Amino acid sequence: MTTGVISGVTVSHQRATVDEIESATADDVPTAVRDLLASDGVDEAFALQTCNRAEAYVVTEDAAAGRAALTDFAPDVRDGAVRGLDHEESLRHLMRVAAGLESLVLGEDQIIGQLRTAFEAARGVGGIGPVLDPAVTKALHVGERARTETTINEGVVSLGSAAVELAGRERALDGTTALVVGAGEMGRLAAQAFDDTPVSELVVANRTVPHAANLAAEVETSATAVGLDRTSEAAERADVLVTATDSPTHVLDRSALADAGETLVIDLAQPRDVDPAVADLDAVDAYDIDSLEAITDETRARRREAAATVERMIDEEFERLIDSFKRRQADEAISAMYESAEMVKERELHTALSRLESQGELTDEQRETVASLADALVGQLLAAPTKSLRDAAAEDDWTTIQTALGLFDPEFCGDRPSPSNAERPREGVDGDGIPERVLDRLSEE
Numbered sequence: 432m433t434t435g436v437i438s439g440v441t442v443s444h445q446r447a448t449v450d451e452i453e454s455a456t457a458d459d460v461p462t463a464v465r466d467l468l469a470s471d472g473v474d475e476a477f478a479l480q481t482c483n484r485a486e487a488y489v490v491t492e493d494a495a496a497g498r499a500a501l502t503d504f505a506p507d508v509r510d511g512a513v514r515g516l517d518h519e520e521s522l523r524h525l526m527r528v529a530a531g532l533e534s535l536v537l538g539e540d541q542i543i544g545q546l547r548t549a550f551e552a553a554r555g556v557g558g559i560g561p562v563l564d565p566a567v568t569k570a571l572h573v574g575e576r577a578r579t580e581t582t583i584n585e586g587v588v589s590l591g592s593a594a595v596e597l598a599g600r601e602r603a604l605d606g607t608t609a610l611v612v613g614a615g616e617m618g619r620l621a622a623q624a625f626d627d628t629p630v631s632e633l634v635v636a637n638r639t640v641p642h643a644a645n646l647a648a649e650v651e652t653s654a655t656a657v658g659l660d661r662t663s664e665a666a667e668r669a670d671v672l673v674t675a676t677d678s679p680t681h682v683l684d685r686s687a688l689a690d691a692g693e694t695l696v697i698d699l700a701q702p703r704d705v706d707p708a709v710a711d712l713d714a715v716d717a718y719d720i721d722s723l724e725a726i727t728d729e730t731r732a733r734r735r736e737a738a739a740t741v742e743r744m745i746d747e748e749f750e751r752l753i754d755s756f757k758r759r760q761a762d763e764a765i766s767a768m769y770e771s772a773e774m775v776k777e778r779e780l781h782t783a784l785s786r787l788e789s790q791g792e793l794t795d796e797q798r799e800t801v802a803s804l805a806d807a808l809v810g811q812l813l814a815a816p817t818k819s820l821r822d823a824a825a826e827d828d829w830t831t832i833q834t835a836l837g838l839f840d841p842e843f844c845g846d847r848p849s850p851s852n853a854e855r856p857r858e859g860v861d862g863d864g865i866p867e868r869v870l871d872r873l874s875e876e
Contacts (some may be wrong), residue, residue, distance in 0.1 A: 435474055435490040435562045438497025439516035439524065440504045443484040444535050447512035449719050453702045455485040455505035455513075458679065460549045463487060464558040470500035475560040477553045477567065479528070481545050482590060482617070482675075482701035483535050483720055486528075488521055490562045492833055519827075522566055522752055526745045529574030531583060532738060535723060536593050537731040538583035541616055543574040561759075569752045573745055580744070583737040591620030591675065593723045593730075594697040595628060598671045600726075601716065602695050605629040610669035612662055612682055614642040617675035617699055619649075625673075626650040634669065636662045638676070663687035671695040674704035681706045688715050697722070761824035764832045765817050768839035772809050780805050 457463035467476035475490035637643035643656035
């Protein structure tokens with residue numbers, strides 16, 4: 432079935448702190464999706480977790496059930512930092528996220544890959560169905576259009592490059608040693624950004640050393656790779672370091688940087704890679720995602736015109752998606768209604784013909800007359816409900832559509848009760864519910 436409404440909730444950098452985003456983040460997307468699917472009434476689920484957002488979406492029969500399923504999404508986050516999304520808000524928000532309009536760095540490229548990865552992860556655990564599939568697919572389409580048809584991603588395009596930009600403003604990078612902790616997408620972007628600066632040496636630390644080695648080989652700067660277990664050792668000789676792993680615990684604590692001398696630390700991870708207590712060290716300047724605001728504001732100003740174009744693009748794609756969704760919702764309800772009516776018609780037609788046959792063999796013309804009458808009755812009786820359902824979809828009246836789906840259950844096959852002594856057939860109608868005038872007319876032919 433393609434019916435159901437989407438309910439969403441988001442905790443992002445726009446309203447929440449790094450700590451609040453961290454508290455709303457599950458161990459991983461599959462775990463988050465499984466937990467959502469276990470909630471009462473949830474048919475589909477999707478979760479998106481990045482360094483500056485934690486979001487969840489569910490599909491339920493009605494909006495109230497969706498809100499109930501998301502009640503405990505971020506129990507430790509203050510109310511002002513949690514934003515709930517109804518069906519249409521969820522659809523539009525996903526498009527804005529994919530296009531980079533909701534990112535800390537406006538138009539950044541990394542988010543579209545993160546969205547696609549989360550989409551496949553949710554699909555892998557059974558979270559994606561006929562409602563979320565077109566919604567997220569459309570969002571990805573919009574994200575790709577935004578980057579190919581506008582200049583939304585020119586300049587600083589990721590948190591990794593923004594971090595290196597910040598490092599260059601806070602330190603003279605000529606002749607320095609830079610450490611990048613994590614060889615994933617964020618770490619790769621940071622390493623590539625450092626490659627465009629005058630740092631003299633780059634160290635890449637990662638849990639899987641071959642991955643770190645591959646990244647080190649990609650840059651022109653003199654670079655080496657070490658295991659994550661040697662991060663503290665590498666940090667002691669680094670002048671600036673950027674961390675971006677998916678470790679559930681701190682990779683560097685206060686003691687690891689206590690004797691490192693003057694060090695600039697930029698932690699992009701969620702949850703944090705670096706213990707916030709390092710900020711107490713006199714020689715350490717520590718920054719996190721929130722500290723990139725000034726740089727991202729400058730990027731936002733330069734990209735304002737492109738963002739306006741993307742907004743118009745989203746408006747167009749949103750209307751197409753909504754119209755398609757409404758048509759599917761109405762068509763499914765109408766299909767269920769006609770399927771149910773057809774089953775009842777065929778059953779009653781069989782009963783009527785059997786009764787008529789008991790009074791004498793019918794001609795083909797007589798059989799066609801009965802069948803045509805049944806078809807005409809179904810068509811005329813369902814014409815008004817069909818129009819009402821299409822109108823309900825156009826007016827976003829999902830309650831009416833859901834009610835229709837419940838009433839016109841195509842699986843209905845209950846036996847028709849026989850009349851008892853207390854409930855005799857109405858005058859002019861035989862015991863099988865066939866109008867006597869129809870029987871008489873057929874018998875005369």
